[in-house]
Amino acid sequence: MRIAFVGLGIMGLPMATNLVRAGHDVWAYNRSPRSFEGTLAGSVAEAVAEADVIITMLPDSPDVLAVVLGDDGVLASAGRGALLIDMSSIAPAAASDVAAEAGAVGVRALDAPVSGGEQGAIDGTLSIMVGGSAEDFEAALPVLEVLGSTIVHVGPAGAGQTVKAANQLIVAGTIGLVAEALTFLAAHSVELEPAVEVLAGGLAGNRILDRKAAGMIAHTFEPGFRIDLHHKDLGIVIDSARAAGTAIPLGAVTAQLMAAARAQGHGSLDHSALLLVIESLSRRTPGQPTP
Structure with missing residues (x-):
């Protein structure tokens, strides 16, 4: 699967690395240069342009809103039908806004924050709480199962957060x-x-x-x-x-x-x-x- 991964921080880097090692074609973007086993893209737009799944792992609500809703961001660059999984920890209201904006342009969206810390990210044993539609949750499972060991659909958009x-x-x-x-x-x-x-x-x-x-x-x-x-x-x-x-x-x-x-x-x-x-x-x- 072609996966875009935005945010190679303490949690994001080992998560993206595990996706590469599971055999996925991962194109990652990070604001500061990082060493990465997959492909490093020069921009968010380049990372997501041909992605089946887009994962964001960013520090806060304003970061997610800027990356997803910006002029050269995820929704402006992703293909219709792509699946956006925001795994950041952000405000529930912001997650609901992202889901609504994504749906308006034909991108499916889940909020899927994680718990387990850096070690859980390294080991692929994160607990993942997912908000969004049941159908989109099922579509995301093959990716999420690489990253976590406890993966639960907890309700509609915003419920994960x-x-x-x-x-x-x-x-x-x-x-x-x-x-x-x-x-x-x-x-x-x-x-x-x-x-x-x-x-x-x-x-x-x-x-x-x-x-x-x-x-x-x-x-x-x-x-x-x-x-x-x-x-x-x-x-x-x-x-x-x-x-x-x-x-x-x-x-x-x-x-x-x-x-x-x-x-x-x-x-x-x-x-x-x-x-x-x-x-x-x-x-x-x-x-x-x-x-």
């Missing part, structure tokens, strides 16, 4: 609680590694403990998903909750903590660096004993 917002709410809140637990344990001079081992085996077990706790204990925050991006996603959560009239008190606090992490200069670090904010609020430094 709504589920992703809920995902980001849970992930951020869990990171915050793990950060609080680690700070609490350290304050009582408890050895963190065995404490995490037993916590992960009980009802408190979760994937943040499994995947992030070791790095949090070591204070290594190599970005798999940056604070900056999670801050953006929590803004989507807050706006969407306000629009629906739903209360998210714990989410609102977590959004403020993530904003604080960004304000403190941690935006380029992994979102598990939320630990640094909790430690700062507790006036503690790594390894500090109980006063």
